[in-house]
Amino acid sequence: MMLNKLVLVSLLFSILIGCQSVKFISNGPEENTVNTGTLDLRLLSNLASQTQLSFSFEDEKFVQNTLEVNFTNQPSKRQGLNGELEVIPTKTYKQEEGAFCREYETKLITISNEISVKSDACRQQDGLWLREY
Numbered sequence: 001m002m003l004n005k006l007v008l009v010s011l012l013f014s015i016l017i018g019c020q021s022v023k024f025i026s027n028g029p030e031e032n033t034v035n036t037g038t039l040d041l042r043l044l045s046n047l048a049s050q051t052q053l054s055f056s057f058e059d060e061k062f063v064q065n066t067l068e069v070n071f072t073n074q075p076s077k078r079q080g081l082n083g084e085l086e087v088i089p090t091k092t093y094k095q096e097e098g099a100f101c102r103e104y105e106t107k108l109i110t111i112s113n114e115i116s117v118k119s120d121a122c123r124q125q126d127g128l129w130l131r132e133y
Helices: 001-019 043-052 057-069
Strands: 076-080 083-094 100-107 114-123 129-132
Touching: 043 114, 057 076, 057 083, 057 100, 057 114, 057 129, 076 100
Parallel strands: none
Antiparallel strands: 076 083, 083 100, 100 114, 114 129
């Protein structure tokens, strides 16, 4: 029984080690954003449309990293220009095509308001997480 648990933990650890490379591409010095080909695939695009705010390359990178390394229901927080940004991966699943995906919740917490949005993202072969529709 203990051997089965050890094998399972080793397998999960090996899978997580293989998921550690996340690549970011900048569109240029004047536009520090993740290049996904379309703005709607950015991880913070749902929150941006709800708040009518823009988020930085560093904010997007923070969400990428949270989806890559955090456990389910393990929140990460970052203080940004718009307020405190909190990201919580809420579910991990695998698509039929084999891509790993995560449901996640993003919150923007300001002095007067808290806005929360739920989204899904899938990990691409190059390590980049893209929001799903």
